[in-house]
Amino acid sequence: MPGDDEPQYPTVLQGAKQNMAKFDNCVLLTRVGNFYELYFEQAEEYGPLLSLKVGYKQTKLGPVPMAGFPFFQLDRFLKTLVQDLNRYVAICDEFLINVSSKVKSGGLKHDRRVTRVVTPGTLIDEKFLDPYENNxxxxxxxxxxxxxDSSGDVxxxxxxxxxxxxxxxxxxxxxxxxxxxxxxxxxxxxxxxxxxxxxxxxxxxxxxxxxxxxxxxxxxxxxxxxxxxxxxxxxxxxxxxxxxxxxxxxxxxxxxxxxxxxxxxxxxxxxxxxxxxxxxxxxELHQILSIDRSSLRGLEILETARDGLGRGSLFHAVKRTVTKSGSRLLRDRLSSPSASLEEINDRLELVSTFLESEDLKDSLIFRLRRTYDVQRIVQKFALNKGDADDILSLASAITETVATRDLLRAVVTLSSNASGHNSESGTSWEHPLERLLQRFDLEGPSHLRDRVASAIDEEGLLQKHRLEEDEAASVAALAHEVVLQSAPEDLQSLPKAVRSSRKSDDQKKDEIELTEPWIMRREASDTLLRLHEELSNLEAEKVALAESLRRDLKAPTLMLKSTPGLGYICHIRSATGFKKDKLESLHAKMVSSSKSTRSFYLTDWTRLGRRIDQAMLNIRDEEKRIFAALRELVIQNLVKLRRNASVMDELDVASAFATLAKEQSWVRPLVNNGTEHRIIGGRHPTVKLGLEEQGRSFVSNNLVLDQNERVWLVTGPNMGGKSTFLRQNALITILAQTGSYVPATYAEIGLVDQIFSRIGAADDLFRDQSTFMVEMLETAAILKQATSRSFVIMDEVGRGTTPEDGTAVGYASLHHLYYTNRCRTLFATHFHALADMTRDWPLLACYCTDVLEDERGSFAFVHRLKKGINRQSHALKVAKLAGLPPTALKVAESVLQHISEKKSASLTQGSAEARPPSMSAAAG
The missing domain is CATH 3.30.420.110 (MutS, connector domain)
Incomplete structure (x- = not known):
């Protein structure tokens, strides 16, 4: 800090300089009046990035760059700084403090201090927070x-x-x-x-x-x-x-x-x-179905791999939730499905309940649509940030939660009576909704809801918002052109237009007196009712005093006013239309006069005005006390409110899955403790939707992995549907363990602990890794981590290198999965030799897709899998579809024919392909 005898910047700028040094890794936003402002080098650096005009404040130490924006636009600029530019932001707020009456400002002074450092991970209630994702x-x-190991190898x-x-x-x-x-x-x-x-x-x-x-x-x-x-x-x-x-x-x-x-x-x-x-x-890891990093991306569970957008992802395809918090729960369940058989079946039972009763589902969704994001509202109060709007939303959500509890209870009672199950029968049957009903705890929240309803004046709150909107519009209009000039301390960084507007604002208030509306009902407390009665009596005295003065002074335009600049004045909209001698007898003190008005002080009105202002201040204080009590009630019910909200979220997800199942004709999967997969008529949940949007149909396929076939080796042409088949079975597994119905006509799935996928490849230039290196890293992770309860899909392992090397890597990977990991595996390849190299593996079966071609050369892909090996990749047909020039295609055809003839000749001469040993004994 500079010494006492060293020159300093004006107070606001000096404080900003110190805060910038203290929070040196942050962009500093300083609140001054109705604006947040940047100073010094940060104004020059970030002003243009935020599309703000940079001005210069003249000081004894030279010009200081400055840029600012209206306070109510804070969220907009925080989004740019924190989310788009990945910056930390220190917010320095402004507080009024009482000081000695000798201070020129009249007993009030501004204190400024950093109240929060905003980073991408510490957002609380910013409007740009994605409501459908956790932060x-x-x-x-x-x-x-x-x-x-014993050798100490780390x-x-x-x-x-x-x-x-x-x-x-x-x-x-x-x-x-x-x-x-x-x-x-x-x-x-x-x-x-x-x-x-x-x-x-x-x-x-x-x-x-x-x-x-x-x-x-x-x-x-x-x-x-x-x-x-x-x-x-x-x-x-x-x-x-x-x-x-x-x-x-x-x-x-x-x-x-x-x-x-x-x-x-x-x-x-x-x-x-x-x-x-x-x-x-x-x-705990054993509680969830673990999905490795490449699978989360390759299977496009939350976003598409190509552009990172939600549309086209599994989440987008299955989302039918109607609440924001329900959507967050759905995202969590899709990325971390359950590995508990009991939990999965409980979730599925709940979906079945809503699927069986359309009326129940529709009634529930109606209630859910009327709720708010309770989880985030409650947290605002937990951080002492909730306002009257938040508490009204919370009360409304509690009302819908109570209605939902009553709805579910009626359904359970009716169902129990109809089936003969009741508490007196001694049977252990439990309705699927009973588990959730037992988790509702509404006694405390219901009291909070009733207290809010009796305290908050919604109409007064609406009026308050209208006034705030008008004020914000006024500040925004004045903020278009910032001109920085010398000014008193509290005004030194305000635009000239804003400073000059203060006088005009006061003049407007001279003409019309505005009273901020109350947000609490008069009956919210006995004290508040008494204070309002006192204020009403004082207002009546004011009316009587005004009438008396108008009558005595013969001044029908006389008004009793209170202004920030002049205090309590009597105002007459006439220079001569009153009795001057009578005014002198009242010992009035003239304040100002013009050609058309007269303003003066009157002791009676000054005393009465002070009493009115004090009464209004007392009401404000009592309103703050009542709101603080309501806030405390929220805090006391935090656990219950969050617990009830989590039940509503589960109901949202379950009813959404029921809606999806009915809409898409999905079936309930049978999940058990086995290690088998039986999926009949399986469909890809997102590809099917995409094809239907184009007016095309999707070809379903079966998958049976059991004690006879644990590994499927899939061959077929490019664009034959191999990758889609692999992906759809992984997604069906994820959906089943999430607790959803699945796109199939029948599905029986043994509980899976981990899903791994090796699908697609791309250079990772950021990490200096080639396509083949990325592929090998992902393959290595699968071979090291997969267990006998895992489900693995591998597509084209080894394609990023020579055919010989690729075949060797593909065989080694398949061998390890078969003999070491012993897991359920779908392995798609264009290395057809792998089928010959593995033909004596008893638990491996070969399946393929094909191309149907007529005598005219027209062809169509047959996406339905059949048993066998397809040794034709039909790459030239795909190249033709892609639009390769005919001359290039002819060259490719001649080369392919030459290679095929050479290979046939080699085989004819007795050069058979070498088959590697099974190595099963070594692997065992």
């Missing part, structure tokens, strides 16, 4: 590597990493412990907006994480905790309820340390704002 902040805590993949992630907008807080090899899949599944790493993290792990997220442009932050971690009990002040002592021991050391760093980082970013998060929930 996760992820913390990683690598633990020391573990030697995995291997990277065995290193354990603790994960903790939370969504500040909902309060969701989760943890997980994984091996290092699963880190890419975990990060892709969680899809964090920001990742926190220990400040002392090793370079190799930091580089690995950077490589994983580099293409996604997610921010990495190194953070050193400000306090030493002892136990999870330290978190109690930041949670809505403490972590259970027994549960504490269930969390790994890595999870606890990652959670501590996460909470410490959030507290630092929120500058001490009180937190009330949900207690951490541990997500």
């Amino acid at each position: 996760f902040l992820l913390s990683l805590q690598p633990l020391p590597p573990v030697a995995n 291997r990277g993949p065995e290193q354990s990493i603790g994960l903790a992630w939370l969504d500040l907008s909902t309060g969701d807080f989760l943890t997980q412990s994984i091996n290092r090899g699963a880190l890419p899949s975990a990060i892709t599944r969680i899809a964090p907006r920001e990742i926190i790493l220990p400040a002392d993290i090793s370079a190799d792990i930091k580089n690995e994480v950077q490589e994983i997220v580099g293409y996604d442009h997610r921010l990495l932050t190194l953070h050193q905790e400000t306090s030493h971690f002892v136990s999870m009990s330290e978190w109690s002040t930041m949670l809505e309820s403490p972590v259970d002592q027994d549960a504490d021991s269930a969390f790994s050391t890595g999870e606890k340390q990652a959670g501590h760093r996460l909470l410490d980082y959030v507290q630092h970013r929120l500058q001490g704002l009180e937190l009330r998060l949900q207690p951490p929930r541990q997500r």
Whole structure:
């Protein structure tokens, strides 16, 4: 800081200079009046990026660059800075404080301080938050590597990493412990907006994480905790309820340390704002169907691989949810399907219930459409940010939740009576809705709803919003042209147009007196009712006083006014239309006069005006007290409100799946503990929709993997549907374990622990990896991690190199999957030799697609699979469809014929293909 004798910038600019030094990795936005402003080099750097005009403030130390925007446009500019430019933003807000009456400002002064640092992972209630996605902040805590054999050999993949992630907008807080090899899949599944790493993290792990997220442009932050971690009990002040002592021991050391760093980082970013998060929930790997990173992308579960858009993804194809939080739950379930047979069947039973009763489903959806995003609204109150609109929305959501509970209860009662099952019968039958009904807890929330209804004046709130909109429009109009000139401290950075408008605003208020509407009903409390009665009496005195003065002064245009600039004045819209002698007898003090008006002070009105203002201030204070009590009621019911909201989300997803099943004629899958796949008439959920939009039909296919056939080797022409077949069976499996009906005429699926896919390939220039390298990395991960309960689809392994090398790699991969992993596998290839090399494997079967060609040369792809091997890839037919010039096609045909003749001659001479040994004994 500069010394006392050193020249300084004006107060606002000096404060900004200090904050920019303190928050040196942030863009600083300083609130001054109705504007947020940037200064110094940040104004010059970010002003043009934000399409703001950069002006210059003249100071003793030289001109200072400045740029600004109206305060109500903060969300718009935060979106650009935080989401588009990936910047951290420090928000410096403005507060009025009382000071000595000697201060020229009349006893009030502005204090400014940074109240929050906004980063991509710490968004709370910004309007640009995607309502259909979680906004996760992820913390990683690598633990020391573990030697995995007696020789002390340390291997990277065995290193354990603790994960903790939370969504500040909902309060969701989760943890997980994984091996290092699963880190890419975990990060892709969680899809964090920001990742926190220990400040002392090793370079190799930091580089690995950077490589994983580099293409996604997610921010990495190194953070050193400000306090030493002892136990999870330290978190109690930041949670809505403490972590259970027994549960504490269930969390790994890595999870606890990652959670501590996460909470410490959030507290630092929120500058001490009180937190009330949900207690951490541990997500164990055995509880979910693990989908590796390349499968999440290759199968296009949440977004398309080509352009990263939602349209065309599985999520887009199956989304029928009607609430925002229900959509977030659907995304979570699709990326992390269940691996619990009981949980899957409970979900399917719920879908069946809604599918069987159209009226029940429609009534439920009607209720769901009228609810709000309770999870995010409740979290705003937990962070002390909720307003009257939020609490009204919350009350409305509670009303619909109560109605939903009553609807479901009536259905359960009616069903129990009709089937003869009741509490007196002694039978153990339970309606599928009963489990959810038992989770509703509405006593406290219902009281909150009733209290809100009796307190908030919705009409007054609407009037308040109309006034705010008018004010915002006025500020926006004045903000178009910013001219920076010398001005008093509090006005020094306001546009000239705004400064000059203050006088005109005061003149307008002289003509018409505006009173901000009340947002609380008079009956909200006994005190408020009494205060309103007192104000009504004072207003009556004001009316009587005005009438008396008009009569005594013979001045029908006289008005009693209160203005910010002049105080309590009597105003007459006439220079001569009143009795001057009578006015003198009242000892009035003239304030101002013009050709057409007179304004003066009158002791009686000054005393009465002060009493009226004090009464209004008392009402405002009582309204604040009542709202604080309502806010406290929300806090007291946090757990119940979140629990009820989660039940509504589950109902939304289940009813959405029922809608989807009826609309698309999907069937309920039979999920069991076996290791078989029986899918009859299976269809690809997104490709089918795409074809139908083009007026084309989709060819369904069967898949049977059982004790006779565990691996299918699929051959066929390009564009013959091999990749679609592989993908559709993986997606059907995911949908089944998500708890959805599936696109098939029959589906029986043994529980799958992991899904792996090796589909498609592309250069990864960011990581300096060729197409073949990417393919081999993905293949290696599958061969290392797949178990006997996994489901693997592999498409064209080895195609990125020579046919000989590709055949060798393809055979080795297939051999490992068959003899070592022993998992259900679909393996598509153009290396037809693999069929010959594996023909003595008893659990491997060959299937193919084909091309149907007539005598005129016309052809059509036959997408239905049949048993056998297709040794023709028909690549030239695809090339013809693609529009290759006829001359090029002729050359290709002659080369192909020459190669075929040479190969036939070689075989005729007795040069048979060598078949590698099975190596089953070695593999066993």
